Structure formats: C-alpha cells, structure tokens
Amino acid sequence: MDVLADFLPIVLRGMLVTVVLSLSAMVLATAIGLVGAWARLAGSAPVKALALIYTVVVRGMPPLVLMLLIYFGGQTALNAAADAMQVEPIRIEPFTAGIVSVGIIFGAYLTETFRGAYLGIPQGEIEAGVAFGMPTLTLARLVVLPPLMRLALPSFWNIWLTLVKACALVSVIGLQDAVYAALSIGRSTREPFTFMLVVAALYLAYTGLSDLVFRRLGRHLARGTRAASV
Numbered sequence: 001m002d003v004l005a006d007f008l009p010i011v012l013r014g015m016l017v018t019v020v021l022s023l024s025a026m027v028l029a030t031a032i033g034l035v036g037a038w039a040r041l042a043g044s045a046p047v048k049a050l051a052l053i054y055t056v057v058v059r060g061m062p063p064l065v066l067m068l069l070i071y072f073g074g075q076t077a078l079n080a081a082a083d084a085m086q087v088e089p090i091r092i093e094p095f096t097a098g099i100v101s102v103g104i105i106f107g108a109y110l111t112e113t114f115r116g117a118y119l120g121i122p123q124g125e126i127e128a129g130v131a132f133g134m135p136t137l138t139l140a141r142l143v144v145l146p147p148l149m150r151l152a153l154p155s156f157w158n159i160w161l162t163l164v165k166a167c168a169l170v171s172v173i174g175l176q177d178a179v180y181a182a183l184s185i186g187r188s189t190r191e192p193f194t195f196m197l198v199v200a201a202l203y204l205a206y207t208g209l210s211d212l213v214f215r216r217l218g219r220h221l222a223r224g225t226r227a228a229s230v
Contacts, residue, residue, distance in 0.1 A: 004194060004195075011181045011182055011198055011199065014179070014181035014182070015177070015178040022167045024099045024103075025098070025102035029109075029110050032107025033110025033111045033114050036055065036108070036111030036114075040115050057108075059109060059112075064172065067169060068173070070100065071101060074092060075092050075097075094175035097175075098167070098175050101170070101173075102166060110156070113159065116151075117155075118144070118148055125143055150221040153214070157214045161210065161211075165203065165207075178203075182195040182199045
C-alpha cells in the first residue's frame with residue numbers, strides 16, 4: 001500500500017492527460033465527422049468519392065496500425081518538407097500526434113453517424129423550412145440540428161466510449177498517459193498488476209461518469225418526442 005500511495009499521484013497525472021487527450025480528440029473527430037458527412041451528402045462526385053474512400057479505409061484498419069502509420073508517416077512527411085525548405089527538422093509531440101491520430105480514426109465513424117442521422121430526419125420538415133424562406137443557418141439551427149443531435153446521440157455515445165478506451169493505445173508512441181505511467185511504475189516496482197488495476201478503475205470511473213452525462217443529455221433531447229429514454 002505504501003508503494004501505491006507513493007506513485008498514485010503520477011498515475012493520476014497520467015489520467016488527466018488521458019482526459020484532455022480524449023476530449024480534444026473527440027472535438028477534432030466531431031469536426032471531421034460533420035465535414036465528412038456533408039461531403040458524403042452534398043459534395044460533388046469527386047468529393048463524395050474521397051469521403052467514401054476515407055471512411056472505408058479508416059474503418060477497415062486496426063486503430064493501432066493506423067495510429068502508428070499516421071504518427072511515423074506524418075513525421076516523415078514533415079521532415080521531408082522541412083528538408084526541401086532547408087529548415088530545421090520538425091518534431092511532432094506525442095500529445096499532438098495522439099489527438100490527430102485518434103481524431104482522424106474516429107472522425108470516419110462519426111462521418112457515418114452524422115450521415116445516417118441526417119438521412120433519418122423527415123425530409124418534409126427541411127423542405128417546409130426552405131419553402132418558408134428560412135436562411136440556411138436558421139434552417140440548420142432550428143430544423144436540422146435538434147433531430148440530428150437526437151438521432152446521432154446513441155451512436156455518438158458508443159463512439160465516445162470506444163474513443164476513450166482507444167486513447168490507451170497512444171502510450172505506444174510515447175505519450176505519458178495513465179497506461180504509460182502504470183507500465184513504467186509497474187516495471188520499476190515489480191507490481192504491474194496493482195497499477196494496471198488502478199488504471200482500470202480510473203477508466204471505469206471516467207466512462208461511468210460519461211455514461212451518466214450522456215443519459216441526462218439523452219433525456220433532455222428526448223423531451224417533447226415519443227422517445228421515453230436513452
């Protein structure tokens with residue numbers, strides 16, 4: 001127990017890194033998903049094709065493999081560009097690489113989530129808004145966004161929980177998150193099980209809190225509809 005008390009603050013700092021990483025990556029993934037859904041629905045033929053290739057390729061590859069490809073491939077591409085411009089080599093920090101990698105990976109899943117949610121909106125409501133002469137932003141805010149959020153929430157919720165757990169993979173590229181801290185401390189103290197159990201409990205608490213937040217959000221969005229609960 002003394003060992004656990006001594007090293008627990010390090011694991012907690014690592015968990016804070018995980019929380020910030022997951023939230024930042026989800027913001028990026030959401031932005032990519034919205035742009036990707038627009039490209040799949042309203043883009044030109046080449047844009048639709050590019051968006052389709054992106055979603056098929058990313059969703060068809062293991063997250064860890066894609067993460068390593070993005071990290072090392074991105075580093076190589078940046079260094080090649082720096083070499084061509086005769087400037088100092090550019091180093092991608094593991095935290096930045098983690099946000100970009102996880103964001104790109106889960107942006108593909110959210111692209112399909114938002115596309116499916118939009119297709120689930122009764123088109124008559126959108127056509128009615130257009131017929132009344134609503135400006136595009138007003139139409140999006142009042143007619144499209146509320147049902148889009150409600151329809152996308154269950155899948156968004158599942159993707160968020162998966163993203164949080166996938167953030168543990170970022171320790172492979174050197175990010176000092178909770179898993180990295182637990183592995184390092186476990187090797188030095190020869191008590192890996194103890195510290196990995198602590199990390200498992202922290203992840204469970206984080207996902208449990210997320211579950212409560214999404215349930216409340218689901219009930220809020222379901223008000224005034226026939227949906228009883230989420």
